Amino acid sequence: MTLHDTAPTPLPLRAPVTLTMAAALNAAIQDAMRDDPTVVLFGEDVGPLGGVFRVTDGLYAEFGESRVSDSPLAESGIVGTAIGMAMYGLRPVVEMQFDAFSYPAFEQIVSHVAKMRNRTRGRIQLPLVIRIPYAGDIGGVEHHSDSSEAYWTATPGLTVVSPSNPADAYSMLREAITSDDPVIFLEPKSRYWAKAELSLPVRTAAMNTAVVLREGTDVTLIAYGPTVKTAVATAELAVAEGLSIEVVDLRSLSPFDDETVGASVRKTSRAAVLHEAAQFGGYGAEVAARLTERNFFHLAAPILRITGFDIPYPSPKLEEYFLPTPDRILAALGTWEWN
Amino acid sequence: MTLHDTAPTPLPLRAPVTLTMAAALNAAIQDAMRDDPTVVLFGEDVGPLGGVFRVTDGLYAEFGESRVSDSPLAESGIVGTAIGMAMYGLRPVVEMQFDAFSYPAFEQIVSHVAKMRNRTRGRIQLPLVIRIPYAGDIGGVEHHSDSSEAYWTATPGLTVVSPSNPADAYSMLREAITSDDPVIFLEPKSRYWAKAELSLPVRTAAMNTAVVLREGTDVTLIAYGPTVKTAVATAELAVAEGLSIEVVDLRSLSPFDDETVGASVRKTSRAAVLHEAAQFGGYGAEVAARLTERNFFHLAAPILRITGFDIPYPSPKLEEYFLPTPDRILAALGTWEWN
């Protein structure tokens, strides 16, 4: 169980292949580990099994026990030891198996991961990535579909990002691993099997920026992670109704890219933010509040939040009623006075 | 260590006495325990010591080990066992010693306290109160001044309240203890020593309502817990500037009293929300977003959030620069275009 300091070999651009998001994430970790011998990976079942979503498939075989290991079953332990490793110059990438199972690590994340750099006046930084398979729409039983972003984004000191497609998944995870700040990396479970053709190592927009995915003139739909697909589908449907929707993929939840999103909202003068999490106290409140603060006199209507209801995430048979759908979004947009 | 089923004796109205908020909370627990033999109290140092803020002073002496006990030092254990007690018909009141020390209990609170009733279709309810000495402005060292409300309010299933004065402290805590829903009871540390003359058992407005503390016509300042005092001070200062400020004390953070607060905002057409917590992702975002959604066309200006900066809570010598002050609030109100 030792870690060899091999020299990083620069990775050539490879031929395009079709990859799922899970495979793109896998490739990102693999490439990061090949590039940098200080990257280590551990968590529950990430070793021989390759993770319950197979995001770490094959890494144990390639890098061995010293760099990829199944830890004891304890999330606070996983994050707490990752902190210690980061203090000693490693770059740990750890997995919380499902987002509700990150909660036992809450104290370590909020009181240490988020605060260590500030506490020590920048002397100790924690370059670690906490990967969290996140959100629902996979027919998961209770505790397997939580959206926990509001907890992390409310915590100064954390960087919180969520990719919505395989290219971003690869690019953002690589950037997260090289970041000197700790990153909460939210992987939308329902998009693990989304496919794209990619030439690795692909580099998309900077991790801390939002991207206008689709241009439009009437409304800005602001989405991230799992709801980006919903936003795009809504925009497509809306064409038939003569409504031109601009879709912004936030990608970075904290920091928030005021510039890109603000510009879009000023252009369209109307916006709605989408997420799976309950509305009350959800991340959409921050999006709506800050865009309103900064762009009030450009707005023709209040920014809407189209989200899960203010209830716990439902059981599999009921999740379809909970999740925002294109129909529900279009109906909500219809509640504005359009004049 | 046994619990006797004594018949509840109705409590007579007592002569007015001057009480600090800490003493009012103490009296509330004492009266609740006298009234209802199923109320039990435990946590770290709540027994003979009477809690680090003396909120449970004297209760161990009066009710004994069976109803007031020092638990082992483990917050998840405290909340987790309280859940089991509530399942068996007790009404536990537990203390988290400081709010950053509620984080080890995060999983129990979010995955069980908040969800047990829904999970069991209402068959198991958890009438328990989690008291959390909360927020800063007491010169506390790190981890002793956190504002954790955003975490709890983002969690469906929790009732979250915070009193700002001794009368509410007494009344709301008694109501929290009789509630069949679990209540996160946030006690603003900086107000523990605030005094009022009270005839106990005092009953103020219902726990789930906001209250207009001071009427005004130009701006609504929305505050809760520790910032209510700041809001009132600001309103007083503003008189000299010819600005008439209405102060709303939210009292209940979840649920949010849309009716009372909305009415005030529609009346003044301008509002700002105050809190100590960092702004990004803070509870103020929900307040601003929902008031804007519901009252957009009544607003003359964006709702402002006047809050802590987006950084961890500072060390004692720096907290004065972090906390919203009347000066800072008045300056912020001055940034609106007043026409």
Next chain:
Amino acid sequence: MPHHCVMSLNVESLVESPLAAPRPLRLIDDTGRAANPDEAGGLVLPDPATLLSLYRRMVVARRFDVQVTALTRQGRLATYPSALGQEACEIAAVAALGPEDWLFPTYRDSMALLTRGVPAEHILASFRGDWHSGYDQNAHRIAPQATPLATQALHAVGLATASKLKRDATVALTLLGDGATSEGDAHEAFNFAAVWQAPVVFVVQNNQFAISVPLDKQMRCRTIADKAIGYGMPGYFVDGNDVAAMYAVTSTAVQNARAGQGPTLIEGLTYRMEAHTNSDDPSRYRDAGDLEIWRRRDPITRLDTYLGEIGALSDAERADIRAEAEDLAADTRECMTRSAPVDPLELFEHVYATPRAALAEQRAFLAVELAEHAAASVAADTAESSTAQSGGTR
């Protein structure tokens, strides 16, 4: 200054010497014969009637488990964690409890629920996706099957403590996995139970895997029962495939708890014969050969042999038990293929005891949406059926 003073020190570590080598307590061995008295450590073999009752329940429970696994493969359930091979632990735990006692099970313990009388459909409602917990927890005195690992152990300790405070005789028993003992909550539960002398019994089913993670990556102590020492409570390391021993130990622990003697930690050494759940692939992490070894230690076969040899189990009885099991399997198939309507508006009913305006609003919103969809689909159906009719001559 002696920063590195090298001292040759020869202190005996507490961990090494004073404990006897761990050997699981057992009453009936792998081959179905009564175990050596020195393996029994003073345990008394339950009488044949008790053993027969345990046997019956194990056979029935296994048939249920196998049936549900099959239904899950057919897509009737969202997920199902099988406990095949762990029947001795599951059934002994339930048999040791009185009706007033509470059980705190995990996702894996559906056989325990069945044995305690929960109807199959109510157990499976959650795995089918109807609702998070589908049975009447209060009527059966069974907490919801816990998913967040080890969290329920604290609830059990709390309930047991409340029982003690009320001077009731209720005992709580919680089932845990080997992996779950690594969680902080397991530690806190053991410690609170010991300090408060709560009438609670912890039964750890050591099936040697936490999904893919084997025991030696989970802990380094000799046995899970050893952990009891660090809490000052009795701990027993038991052959978890010997229902006689599991029952003897567990019922004694329940009695002791009821008698005010506090908690007990029981480790049943067993093996998870199936995948973790239907979405797992054990070939990635364990040797198929191990299955064979553990098949030879099967808890049912073993008791079958024993009861047969002492003449307490006839072929007629076997047939009778098998018939009961098949009936249950048939009922389970039937109820899992029946459609189970769910009501989306129920989503808002149970979150709070105190009504909330916001939830009423959201409920009303969903009701309107549902009505509109219903109207739209009636319209679509009408359109479609007229199309179908007009197209009927094609």
Next chain:
Amino acid sequence: MPHHCVMSLNVESLVESPLAAPRPLRLIDDTGRAANPDEAGGLVLPDPATLLSLYRRMVVARRFDVQVTALTRQGRLATYPSALGQEACEIAAVAALGPEDWLFPTYRDSMALLTRGVPAEHILASFRGDWHSGYDQNAHRIAPQATPLATQALHAVGLATASKLKRDATVALTLLGDGATSEGDAHEAFNFAAVWQAPVVFVVQNNQFAISVPLDKQMRCRTIADKAIGYGMPGYFVDGNDVAAMYAVTSTAVQNARAGQGPTLIEGLTYRMEAHTNSDDPSRYRDAGDLEIWRRRDPITRLDTYLGEIGALSDAERADIRAEAEDLAADTRECMTRSAPVDPLELFEHVYATPRAALAEQRAFLAVELAEHAAASVAADTAESSTAQSGGTR
């Protein structure tokens, strides 16, 4: 069905019999005499030079602690958790470490920091309220003094594991309180350390109280060292007021860790002589008489007697050590009365390595506010001083 089958069962609980009665390891007893060999359990007494060095550091550290407590009573510090009486644990832990090793202390362990060379002012910066952690953690290889209990133990395990992965010789040592061992994180740290065989040493200072909560409400096992059994690591129960024994055990544990033999849990039995912090009132929860008992077990007096009797400590040396201690106390007083400017704009500097626009905005906002206040107060001062001048004739 035998729900309540009463069996008279006589299984020996693992916890009761096989362990010897707990007796702390010691080398020098309360009265300052060499302990009985059977109390030493194989420990070898450090040589006189080592003991003298430990003595000197204990005396100096205590003087510091007493001085800081006094300064805190005078309001110079926001808070200060004294470790008076715990010098043997604090100093032995540090003395056992090499310069390349890392220390993970708690709020109570300022004496350990001092002994490892952190300047008094840097230690006290956090308690004075300047910044959360006031020393150079990397230069001293000391993590920030942890407040959230037991959390730092996991950091120590992680750092030690990283050292092992890099094939370095670095060992991590973490200090914990008795109360902290009840936290889930303590369990997870012990377990991860054992499973990963991390080069880490856990030193639990059992001062018998967690603020007001005595040990018997915290745990029910015989000793904290017993807990090691449940993790499969060596555990030692040591007289925590005997610096010789604490040093012998801890340095062996450090060596073992460095040699690849994994973690060790050490319990030092001691007593917190002061209040928990300056805002605590021990008269509410403990008997003043206990203080007297523990004063008789004082770690410094004991070693003083021993060294005096073996002729290794002269009055001249005592005076020299006292002078060193007084110098430090004077320096400490001086630096704590000096004003320590803090820069509000630094609040935004360290939160992230990657600059954030929002923080730059907020920093600019505060800078303007500060400038305005400064301007206003200059104006006010001018006004005031002219008032004062004009009022000078009154």
